[in-house]
Amino acid sequence: MVEALRGFFGMDEDFVRETPRRPSLSDLVVAVVLGVISMALVLTYDGIADLSGDVDVWPNLGAIAAAVALLAYRRVFPLSVMVLLTGVHFVAAGSAWPLVASMPSMQVVYFLAMYTAMAYARRRDTLALATGAVLLAMMVWLVAADSYQRSINPDEFQPTAWYYVATLLLNAAYFGGALWLGRNAWRQARDADVLAQSQALVKAQAQQLAEQAVLAERLRIARDLHDSVAHHISLIGIQTAAARRAMESRPAAAADALRDVEDMSRSAVAELRSLLGSLRDVSPTTGVGGSMEALRALADEASTDGLVVTFELVGDPAGADDLTTTQGGALVRIAQEALTNVRRHSTADHARVVVRLGDDCTELEVTDDGLPVPRSGGSGLGHVGMRERVAALGGTVDMGPRSSRGYRVHVRLPRKAHA
Structure with a gap:
C-alpha cells in the first residue's frame, strides 16, 4: 500500500516540474x-424573493x-x-456561506486547485501529506455538517443509506478525478522532459561522432599527404642526382632535369598548401594513375x-595520370561512400559511376534509379566526410535527389592545385 501511494504521487522520482514565477495570462x-x-x-x-433573505451578498462576494x-x-x-x-x-465557505461552496463554478475552482497541485508540486512527499490533510479535513467537515443537520432538523433531515452511498461516490469521483488527472499531467511533463533530454543526448553524441569522423578523416588525409609528398621528394632526388651528373657533359639534359625538379617542387608545395589546413580521414590511398582502375574495380565489386x-x-584516359595521389584517393573513397549509401538506403537495381576528365577539372558523378528505403536514414556522417574531403581539395560537391528518380552525387575537383 505504501509503495503504491509513493508511486502514485511520484515521491521516488527525480523529476521536478518547472513552475512559473508569476501568474500567466491564462491563469488570470x-x-x-x-x-x-x-x-x-x-x-x-x-x-x-424567496432566496434573498438567505443570501448575505457582500460576505459571499x-x-x-x-x-x-x-x-x-x-x-x-x-x-x-x-x-x-x-x-x-472550502471548509470555511461551506460552514459560513454554504451558497458559495455549493455553486458549480466554485466547485471547479476547488477542483483546479487540487489538480494543479498534483500536476506541478515540486516536493512530492509534501504533496502527499498536504493532500491527505485536505482530504481528512473534508471528511471531518462532511461528517460534522451531517451531524449538525441531524441535530437541528431531526424530523426533516433523515437521509437513507443511499444518500450516503451517493455522497461517498460523488466525493470520491470529484477528488479522485482531480488527483488522477493531475497525476497524468505531471507524468506527461516528466515523459516530455525525459524525451527532451534523450534528444539532447542524441544530438550531442551525433555532434561528437561527426567531430570524431572529421578528425579521423584528417588523419587519413595526412597519410595521403605523406605518401604524395614522399613520392614527389623521391622523384626530386632522382632528377637532382641526374642533373648533377650531367651538368658538365650534357648541360641541356641537366637543364631539363632541373625544370622537372622545379615542376615537381611546385606541385608538391601546392598540394601541401591545399590540404594542410583540412586534414581528415577515409581509407588506404590509391596511387597516382591507379584511381580509374580502382573505380572500375569498385563498380565490379559493388x-x-x-x-x-x-x-x-569520359575523356582521355591518359589525363588520369595528372591526378595527384590525394585527388585519386578522394574520388575512390567518395564513390565508395556513395555506392554504400545506394545499397543501404535505396531500392535501386542500377547505379552509374561516371568520371569526366576535363582540361580544368575532374568530375565524378554517382547516380542510381531507386527510391528511398523507409526508416533507413543514416547518421549523415558519410555526407560530412565527402564534403570535407572535397573542400580540402578545393572542389565542390552537390548531393540530393534527382528530378526524376534516384539520387545523385556530383563532385568537381580542380585538375591542379594552385600555389
Whole structure:
C-alpha cells in the first residue's frame, strides 16, 4: 500500500516540474471568468424573493474574490493554493456561506486547485501529506455538517443509506478525478522532459561522432599527404642526382632535369598548401594513375545482390595520370561512400559511376534509379566526410535527389592545385 501511494504521487522520482514565477495570462483569465460567474450567481440568487433573505451578498462576494485571488497563483504556489483553497476556503465557505461552496463554478475552482497541485508540486512527499490533510479535513467537515443537520432538523433531515452511498461516490469521483488527472499531467511533463533530454543526448553524441569522423578523416588525409609528398621528394632526388651528373657533359639534359625538379617542387608545395589546413580521414590511398582502375574495380565489386553498377570514363584516359595521389584517393573513397549509401538506403537495381576528365577539372558523378528505403536514414556522417574531403581539395560537391528518380552525387575537383 505504501509503495503504491509513493508511486502514485511520484515521491521516488527525480523529476521536478518547472513552475512559473508569476501568474500567466491564462491563469488570470480562468480565475476571473470563474469568479465573475460565481458573483453573477450570488447576485441572481439575491434577486429572487424567496432566496434573498438567505443570501448575505457582500460576505459571499468577498469569499469569491479571495478564491479568485488564490486561484490565479495556482501554478506559482501549487501546494499552498491547494491547502488554502480546497482545504481552508472550502471548509470555511461551506460552514459560513454554504451558497458559495455549493455553486458549480466554485466547485471547479476547488477542483483546479487540487489538480494543479498534483500536476506541478515540486516536493512530492509534501504533496502527499498536504493532500491527505485536505482530504481528512473534508471528511471531518462532511461528517460534522451531517451531524449538525441531524441535530437541528431531526424530523426533516433523515437521509437513507443511499444518500450516503451517493455522497461517498460523488466525493470520491470529484477528488479522485482531480488527483488522477493531475497525476497524468505531471507524468506527461516528466515523459516530455525525459524525451527532451534523450534528444539532447542524441544530438550531442551525433555532434561528437561527426567531430570524431572529421578528425579521423584528417588523419587519413595526412597519410595521403605523406605518401604524395614522399613520392614527389623521391622523384626530386632522382632528377637532382641526374642533373648533377650531367651538368658538365650534357648541360641541356641537366637543364631539363632541373625544370622537372622545379615542376615537381611546385606541385608538391601546392598540394601541401591545399590540404594542410583540412586534414581528415577515409581509407588506404590509391596511387597516382591507379584511381580509374580502382573505380572500375569498385563498380565490379559493388555489382552484387541485384544491384548492377557500371563505370564510365569520359575523356582521355591518359589525363588520369595528372591526378595527384590525394585527388585519386578522394574520388575512390567518395564513390565508395556513395555506392554504400545506394545499397543501404535505396531500392535501386542500377547505379552509374561516371568520371569526366576535363582540361580544368575532374568530375565524378554517382547516380542510381531507386527510391528511398523507409526508416533507413543514416547518421549523415558519410555526407560530412565527402564534403570535407572535397573542400580540402578545393572542389565542390552537390548531393540530393534527382528530378526524376534516384539520387545523385556530383563532385568537381580542380585538375591542379594552385600555389
